[in-house]
Amino acid sequence: MTEGVSALDLVLVGDPTLYSIVRLSLFVSLSALTIASFIGMPLGAFLALVHFPGRTFLVVVTNAFMGLPPVLVGLAVFLLLSRSGPLGFLGILFTPRAMIVAQALLVLPIIAALTRQTVEDLWMEYRDELTAMRIGPFRRVLTLLWDARFSLVTILLAGFGRAAAEVGSLMIVGGNIDGFTRTITTTIALETSKGDLPLAMGLGLVLIVIIIIVNAVAWSVRRVAEIRGV
Amino acid sequence: MQWHGACGASPKSAGYNLMRPPVSDLPIVLQDASFSIGQLTILHHISLSLEPGAPTVLIGPNGSGKTTLIRVAMGLCCPTAGSITWGGRAHSHGDRRAMVFQRPVMLRRTAAANVAFALAAAGISRNAQSALTAELLGKVGLKNLAFRQARRLSGGEQQRLALARALARDPEILFLDEPTASLDPAATKAVEDIIRAIAASGIKIVMTTHDLGQASRLAGEIIFLVRGRIVEHAFAERFFTSPATSEAAAFLRGDIVI
Numbered sequence: 001m002t003e004g005v006s007a008l009d010l011v012l013v014g015d016p017t018l019y020s021i022v023r024l025s026l027f028v029s030l031s032a033l034t035i036a037s038f039i040g041m042p043l044g045a046f047l048a049l050v051h052f053p054g055r056t057f058l059v060v061v062t063n064a065f066m067g068l069p070p071v072l073v074g075l076a077v078f079l080l081l082s083r084s085g086p087l088g089f090l091g092i093l094f095t096p097r098a099m100i101v102a103q104a105l106l107v108l109p110i111i112a113a114l115t116r117q118t119v120e121d122l123w124m125e126y127r128d129e130l131t132a133m134r135i136g137p138f139r140r141v142l143t144l145l146w147d148a149r150f151s152l153v154t155i156l157l158a159g160f161g162r163a164a165a166e167v168g169s170l171m172i173v174g175g176n177i178d179g180f181t182r183t184i185t186t187t188i189a190l191e192t193s194k195g196d197l198p199l200a201m202g203l204g205l206v207l208i209v210i211i212i213i214v215n216a217v218a219w220s221v222r223r224v225a226e227i228r229g230v
Numbered sequence: 231m232q233w234h235g236a237c238g239a240s241p242k243s244a245g246y247n248l249m250r251p252p253v254s255d256l257p258i259v260l261q262d263a264s265f266s267i268g269q270l271t272i273l274h275h276i277s278l279s280l281e282p283g284a285p286t287v288l289i290g291p292n293g294s295g296k297t298t299l300i301r302v303a304m305g306l307c308c309p310t311a312g313s314i315t316w317g318g319r320a321h322s323h324g325d326r327r328a329m330v331f332q333r334p335v336m337l338r339r340t341a342a343a344n345v346a347f348a349l350a351a352a353g354i355s356r357n358a359q360s361a362l363t364a365e366l367l368g369k370v371g372l373k374n375l376a377f378r379q380a381r382r383l384s385g386g387e388q389q390r391l392a393l394a395r396a397l398a399r400d401p402e403i404l405f406l407d408e409p410t411a412s413l414d415p416a417a418t419k420a421v422e423d424i425i426r427a428i429a430a431s432g433i434k435i436v437m438t439t440h441d442l443g444q445a446s447r448l449a450g451e452i453i454f455l456v457r458g459r460i461v462e463h464a465f466a467e468r469f470f471t472s473p474a475t476s477e478a479a480a481f482l483r484g485d486i487v488i
Contacts, residue, residue: 125335131306132329133351133399143347147338228379 007201018199022206025183028096028170029163032103037156040108044115045141048123059116065109070102074169077102081173094175099183102169107159114155118148150225157218164210237308255316255326255402256434257281258303263312265298265458272298274458275312280403284450285425285435287466289442291487295458296438297332300405303436304329325352326402332411334392336380341372341391344380348398366394370424386417393424404428406437410444422448442482446470454478456487 010018047059079085081093081101092098122144130140145152167185174181176190184203191200258280265273273295280286280303288296301307302314305324316322337344345363354362367373370390375383380391389409396404406425410418418441425448429435439445445452449466454477462469462478473479481487 126337128306128329128331129335129337132304132331133348133395134324135351139351143337149338228382 003197003201006198007205010198010202011205015199015202018202018206020179021182021184021187021203024096024181025164025185026210028099028103028183029160031100032107032163033156033160035100035104036107036111036159039104040111040159041115041145041152042141044112044117045119045145047112047116048119049137049141049144059113062109062113062116066113068106068109070106070166070168071172073102073105074172077105077169077173093173094177094181096174096181098173099170099181102173103163103166106166106169107163110159110162111155114158115145115148115152118151118155119144122148150221153221154218157214157221161211161214164207164214237302237305237314253317253319254282255322255324257317258403259315259318260302260309261313261315263302263309263314265295265302265307266310272458273302273309276458276460277312278453278460278463280434280436282434284466285429285437285448286451286453287445287449288436288438288453288455289440289445289481290455290461291481292440293457294455296455297407298458299453299455300329300407300436300438304405325399327405328396328399328401328403329405330389330392330396330407330409332408334388334395336383336388336391339380340377341380341383341387342367342376344391345394345398348395352399354398362398366397367391369397369427370394371420384417386413386420389413389417389421390424393421393428397428401433403434403436406435408438408440411440418444442470454481456481 009015044062047055047062077098078093080087081090081098082088083093092101119141126144126147130143135143165185167189170176170181170183170186171189174183174186176182176186182190184207188200188203188207191197191203260276260278263273263276263278264271276299288299290296298307302309304327305314305316305322306329308314313320316324316327337347339347342363345366346359349359349362349366350356364373364376367376370393372383372387372390372394375387380388383391393409409425410421413421422444425435425437429448435448437448439448446466452462452464452466452469453460454462454464454469454473454475456477462473462475464474469478470482473482477487
């Protein structure tokens with residue numbers, strides 16, 4: 001009970017340690033989401049609209065990777081970025097950049113697979129009209145992405161939810177360094193094991209609020225789309 | 231690697247072509263054209279020439295191949311046997327052909343934005359789009375609904391918006407696939423009036439319908455299809471007064487023709 005009150009105190013008084021951790025978490029998750037979106041959305045649209053040998057295999061792999069174990073991604077990124085790894089020369093292991101890379105890799109299949117499904121469904125609906133209007137491939141992709149914008153926002157929020165709640169890969173590639181690579185989830189894991197429950201619970205509260213806000217935004221976007229009939 | 235595309239489209243058809251060549255897609259000539267999906271043959275050895283002039287209306291029972299025939303003529307699918315030419319060419323940009331579907335898909339934007347989209351696709355500059363959009367919406371009686379979400383329009387309004395969108399291509403030929411199939415009489419009349427005005431402006435109309443009354447009101451010539459074959463191709467007046475085949479006579483009597 002007292003830990004709960006202390007946790008609430010930390011949140012309400014704006015504890016600098018707590019909020020620096022929250023800021024880093026948001027920075028890492030949003031950066032990863034941005035990178036994953038710029039790659040995942042065009043990739044998903046490409047998989048939806050272009051038929052080529054091996055497409056089905058790629059679709060299956062993309063779908064399967066939505067459930068990629070974070071620790072496995074963490075391990076792969078660690079091996080890539082470690083000093084003896086192929087990208088070791090970048091020197092970004094145990095930095096927020098490495099965490100962004102790991103999270104982007106985790107979120108990318110979610111964005112790509114859900115975008116593919118959304119665009120493919122919309123293409124089934126639009127194919128005759130856009131073909132009759134002689135819309136070229138590039139404009140076709142833009143049109144479908146724009147007309148699927150409300151669904152895509154929901155997909156982005158789902159990706160953000162995955163990134164914000166992730167812990168395993170961040171531990172491995174970030175190292176959970178105090179004041180440098182410590183995020184909400186890694187701090188909760190560490191502080192709980194140390195028995196410092198107020199900070200862990202305070203961060204947990206913030207994480208829950210973030211997740212609720214994300215879901216509320218997703219729900220609102222859907223609702224607006226329904227009301228406007230788009 | 232293959233993008234979904236249109237039949238008979240030349241390689242440049244995907245891009246905009248502001249300097250359209252002064253060539254016509256008419257006549258559209260099908261020579262012994264068939265269309266099959268797997269083992270199922272939908273069109274059998276169709277030979278046909280669609281010439282400039284009064285509207286051509288395709289009638290026939292369900293499954294007779296009316297929709298498939300206009301899709302082939304539009305270039306949305308290729309004959310699996312035989313050939314098709316547009317203005318004597320096996321490949322055409324298709325810039326001057328437009329089509330309105332039985333259930334047109336409204337893009338998720340306003341009515342005006344739907345028309346502007348079609349204008350942009352036709353290569354019209356952004357500066358000219360606003361005035362042309364208003365003009366086209368005016369032609370189909372939707373000017374006062376310009377800023378309503380297209381998917382919020384009624385069925386008849388959506389069909390009229392689809393006509394405005396098709397006209398944005400400044401077509402020489404307009405294909406209409408049962409444009410009033412699910413509309414009430416008032417909405418049907420509104421759409422028919424627009425079709426008449428379009429035909430009067432010199433655009434070749436090729437349409438399908440189940441409604442014999444509508445066919446007699448709009449058609450200059452009738453193509454009567456049964457089981458993927460052209461059974462009769464005649465001027466509308468002659469077709470309705472003295473059909474040349476027993477199938478056509480039975481169809482006009484309201485008998486079931488399979």
